[in-house]
Amino acid sequence: MVTFNKLILKSISSKFYRSIGLVVIGFVVSFSLIMTSLIIIGMKHGSENVVDRMGADIIVVPKNYGNEIEGMLLTTQKSYFYMNDSIVDKIKSIDGIDKISTQTFLMTLDASCCDQSAQIIGIDIDTDFTVTPWMDKKFINSLDEGEIIAGDRVAVRENKTFKMFGDSYKVSAILDESGSMMDNTVFVSRKNMPVMIDKARKAGQGIVKEVGADDISAVLISVIDKSQIQQIVGKLSSIDGIDIVTTDMVSSKLSSGLKEMSTVYILIIALIVVVSILLLYFIYYITLNERKSEIEILRTIGISRRKVKRFLISEISIISFAGACLGVILGFVFYVVLYQIIKNTNKIPLVSPTIKEEIIIALYGFLITFILGPICAYTRINKVCPKEVIK
Incomplete structure (x- = not known):
């Protein structure tokens, strides 16, 4: 042998x-x-x-920014755009809507302001239903000042902190990997954003565009009956100054x-x-x-x-x-x-x-x-x- x-x-x-x-x-x-x-x-x-992480059945953004939000979801690109939060009251008046939550997008100029250049998204922790469900083995009920949620690819330090605009922020939770824009995003409470923007201004390390307390970037909507999404989209279309993106549109692309x-x-x-x-x-x-x-x-x-x-x-x-x-x-x-x-x-x-x-x-x-x-x-x-x- x-x-x-x-x-x-x-x-x-x-x-x-x-x-x-x-x-x-x-x-x-x-x-x-x-x-x-x-x-x-x-x-x-x-x-x-990407589809699962949308969480929302419908996303409302400012007019002419529908492609921007799709790009953020599909290619992980960063962006920012704003509209007044008065739009929320108009959306709430439409029948068939179950949940509504708002988000505000900030984008840092470069990595000099932070541990890494990042998309910053302000969320309403009390109404959020798209970010918190995807946190890694941890659920939190609030985001206090100085606390953030980090995406999977954010360079979190060993002591569970992330430095932005001269201050170190405690990372309360880390999201699971998604392959989307969320992986490179830092999430903060919307109510703490004015303080953060003020710190950025004082540190001379700004964001691409400053925003007001009443500015929002997107309204995320969950409907009661999924079969009624198109009817609700039709009603939303009567509101001026918005673009509408649905889960089906993103999934189809x-x-x-x-x-x-x-x-x-x-x-x-x-x-x-x-x-x-x-x-x-x-x-x-x-x-x-x-x-x-x-x-x-x-x-x-x-x-x-x-x-x-x-x-x-x-x-x-x-x-x-x-x-x-x-x-x-x-x-x-x-x-x-x-x-x-x-x-x-x-x-x-x-x-x-x-x-x-x-x-x-x-x-x-x-x-x-x-x-x-x-x-x-x-x-x-x-x-x-x-x-x-x-x-």
Whole structure:
């Protein structure tokens, strides 16, 4: 058995460049499967989180800023826009509304004012139903002056504080990762915002645009009957100076974008697999033909047809195993790097797959690549291994 294994390894090393070429083909297939699957699932989780994190059925923003709020939800971009809070009374007069909560957006000029450049959102903690449900293992009933809620990607210090405008703020809770704008956001109580803005002004470290106590950026609405959303949107449309965004609108755009990107990725991986199968088939066709004399010698010295086939299959399996392992390992490494780049650029919602999903992806990426080589070579092996040897 030891001699048999040594013979296999010697055969692989004797045709070093051919073996390396076959390993590279296996690597490309495995790497592509792993990377594509991780990206598609990560985008799917990110898209689902965006819709879930909206919390509201309807979001009302100032006129001409509907696309801005969608951009904040879909691409994690930062923004700011304002309208007077008198709009809330008009919205409350509409039948069918269950909950209403307001938010005010601030955006810091740069990281010099804070531990990092951040979107600051003032929330009404008493009426909020979109932020507090997503806090990491903690629920709070109030945000006192000097306290904040931090997104998952906010650079919170080890002592659970975050510095803004010269002061350190206690981080009362940290949100779970969402893949959206919320990950890079600091949430404060709206009633404490005037004090914060005053501190920023005194410190000479301002925000992009100052706001008044009566200014709000968005009104988040939860309706009693989800089937009545469109009717309520129709009633809201009669109010001047607003844009309306619904969960369905955001979900539809996300689904459409995800479907298009998934289709492109799947087509690419399908093309890679098909080309790899053809390459493997022709390479094994040529190399096994070249090894006919070698195989006949093995048969002549008394090695059975079954052992010759096992020898060739084992050799190909080792090469496929090496390519599959290399592809899985580097696929995950490159995904981690890509994930960090996407997190830093904040262009698309992306959330890492779960450990269970990663294990499943690794297994199927490895198995598909591992069996591809032997399958492509099996038919040719049967043909080049003679059943009888002429003596």
